[in-house]
Amino acid sequence: MLTDAELLRYSRQILLQHIDIDGQLRLKQGRALIIGMGGLGSPVALYLAAAGVGELHLADFDTVDLTNLQRQILHDSHSVGQAKVDSAMVRLSAINPGITLVPHRTALDADSLAAAVAAVDVVLDCSDNFGTREAVNAACVAARKPLVSGAAIRLEGQLSVFDPRREDSPCYHCLYGHGSEAELTCSEAGVVGPLVGLVGSLQALEALKLLAGFGETLVGRLLLIDALTTRFRELKVRRDPQCSVCQAIHHQGSHDQSQ
Structure with a gap:
């Protein structure tokens, strides 16, 4: 149940008929x-915490650098040198002490990533590299x-949602394949x-x-953002029947059902 304090805290959200008390x-x-x-993770974490998402799992193995502060609004000048996860937990706890924060301070390998994904209801990819x-x-x-994937570099951004619970949903690999070897980072190209x-x-809204x-x-759908001209474009994205990632999982599912 929602407490009286929670009903007051989230009242503007609860007023929306699409959310209401059940949605909250x-x-x-x-x-x-x-x-x-x-x-990307900064506004995602801030808005999900403020909205009352009960449990946020925070993953990052990096520390706060002075060059981050131009855009990573979760951190401040006092955070420089701290682990980003620790800096984030201080800020998010101050915004909403009623939620649970679960830290992942080291890089996630295949096993730990699988466990981290299995423990939640939705994943938000706010990373900065294709791998x-x-x-x-x-x-x-x-x-x-479901995976909410976002990216931004220079003056261009993009966003999509991949939901493997739906038969018609593509996955990230359907859209981007094996990517590009000439991938740039914000430190190289700017943003x-x-x-x-x-x-x-x-991303927070989609979540x-x-x-x-x-x-x-x-x-x-893939949403493309051109910040230079403030224009938005939308492209339709279909599931690739030859996608190696989707195929492996669907074959496994078919095998499980046949046993």
Whole structure:
């Protein structure tokens, strides 16, 4: 049940007929894994904590650097040198002491990533490299957990939702394949702060929809953001029947059903 204090804290959210008390209860019971406490993970964590998502699992093995502060709004000048997860926990606890925070301070290998994904209801990929995104996607497909994936670099952002619980949903690998060897990072190419804030805020919104069960998510759609001209484009994305990640899981599912 929601306490009187929770009813007051989340009252503006509860007023929405799409959420109401039932939706707020689902958020309170919800568990989200946020991978990366940087530019994208900052608004994701802040908004999910403020919205009352009951359990946030925070994963990042990095420490706060002075160059992060231009866009990683979860941290401040006093956080420089601290583990990002520790800095995040201080801030999020101050925003909402009623939620549970579960830290992952070391890099997640295949086994620990699988366990971390299995322990939650939704995963938000806020990482900054293709290898991590591929590993997170594979873990989510294997565990049949929805994945909210965002990215931003320079003045361009993108966002989609991959939900392996749905037969029609593509996965990250369906869309990007094996990626590009010429992948750039923000430290090499640069990025404007409000853009990662925008993408991260949209990731948080998609996660709230998945957890509370309202609205239409970005499954099967890729949202492209051009910050230079403030234009948004949407592309349809279909599941690749030859996708090696999807195929392996669906074959396993078929094998399990036949036994």
